[in-house]
Amino acid sequence: MRTRLVFLALGVLLSTQSVFAAGGGWIGSGGEIYKNGRNPWFVENTETVRYCVVVDEKSVSASADHIEILIETAIANWKREFKKYDEARLFTEFRVATQEFIQVPCQRNPELKFQFGWSTLDTEQAAYLVSQGAESILGIAVRTDYDDVQLRGKGFIYIASDLGEHRYDGGPDTVERAWQYDALLYYVIAHEFGHVLGVPHVGADHFVDTSRFLMAEQFPEYVLRKAAVDLLKQTPGFDLNRPNEFKDFFVLPREREQCRLGAYSAKWFGIPKEAKCVRLSRVDAKKYLVSARGPSLDETLVGEIEVTGTRTTNDSLLTLYLDPGQVVFPPNGPWPTLFGPGFTYDTIVGVYKPLQGDSKAISVAFDEKLVVIGEDSGQMNFILR
Numbered sequence: 001m002r003t004r005l006v007f008l009a010l011g012v013l014l015s016t017q018s019v020f021a022a023g024g025g026w027i028g029s030g031g032e033i034y035k036n037g038r039n040p041w042f043v044e045n046t047e048t049v050r051y052c053v054v055v056d057e058k059s060v061s062a063s064a065d066h067i068e069i070l071i072e073t074a075i076a077n078w079k080r081e082f083k084k085y086d087e088a089r090l091f092t093e094f095r096v097a098t099q100e101f102i103q104v105p106c107q108r109n110p111e112l113k114f115q116f117g118w119s120t121l122d123t124e125q126a127a128y129l130v131s132q133g134a135e136s137i138l139g140i141a142v143r144t145d146y147d148d149v150q151l152r153g154k155g156f157i158y159i160a161s162d163l164g165e166h167r168y169d170g171g172p173d174t175v176e177r178a179w180q181y182d183a184l185l186y187y188v189i190a191h192e193f194g195h196v197l198g199v200p201h202v203g204a205d206h207f208v209d210t211s212r213f214l215m216a217e218q219f220p221e222y223v224l225r226k227a228a229v230d231l232l233k234q235t236p237g238f239d240l241n242r243p244n245e246f247k248d249f250f251v252l253p254r255e256r257e258q259c260r261l262g263a264y265s266a267k268w269f270g271i272p273k274e275a276k277c278v279r280l281s282r283v284d285a286k287k288y289l290v291s292a293r294g295p296s297l298d299e300t301l302v303g304e305i306e307v308t309g310t311r312t313t314n315d316s317l318l319t320l321y322l323d324p325g326q327v328v329f330p331p332n333g334p335w336p337t338l339f340g341p342g343f344t345y346d347t348i349v350g351v352y353k354p355l356q357g358d359s360k361a362i363s364v365a366f367d368e369k370l371v372v373i374g375e376d377s378g379q380m381n382f383i384l385r
């Protein structure tokens, strides 16, 4: 059950220079899958990134002060996710989001400009967005320059107005004055900032149990639909009025609970009838505990898994194209692309030892869904999937 990676190009390369010219050309959001078009705007040789924020408060129903906090939160959130990846010592050939991001006034011409509302755009930006279908653009990250020697980009993130003539028009199903809700604005900021860091479109646009939906191509539009907002409101712990920070974007946790168990799974694990959920918790590399709980049952240990092997699955999501003239990395032979952080999960194999009954072989994939394969009458069957 590998994560299906969907690389969809959203932006269209608009360039008056030679096609895909390194260093030139405006590249929107997902970018094209050519040369440096998908590179993170910054890699580890860049220590500081200056950014500025400009808000048209007439056409955006969130204050500038408020937006600045959401941006800071989104930057910290992504930095934390990349750091977790680095700290787990997972495969990567370059590092991202290691920079310090500092807010400066826009007059200082920083590397990254956050622009909220149509009237913050200059003529060239507005023309570009019109060429991309302005009214249907909710948010976009546009890289306007790229230094192919230092591997450093420059550009802007535009988030559409939610009021007035140029407001985002997502149709009658779209929530009104969307930016009055911190949670929605936060999601869209975090999505676009993810592109600046080189994260492409990936995953499906519906809600899943993990944070991975954040970078789905249609996610920003999806999350502003009335139906999606209703769904979010019903989600336990979700608050529409604050940024709901995401976690486990790259590295999926090895402690999981699955509820709505079928009779077969429950019987296989040997869990009591009144239990609704099974939980796997990691003790160490060699041992996991299996417990059960339900509305009328406190968490109860039902067995343990003795681990005999662990395999880590890692699909690189970020890539870094090295132009021949770059000076940041040693020459990489005939292969000009380095591979970066990606979706990671562990699969363990071992023996399940229920408190009651015989030991049996088990394999658990801690993927987006918990996938358990177990021994039953000498055969390996799906127990959970």
Ligand SMILES: [Zn+2]
Binding pocket: 010, 029, 030, 191, 192, 195, 201, 216, 217
């Ligand atoms: Zn996007």
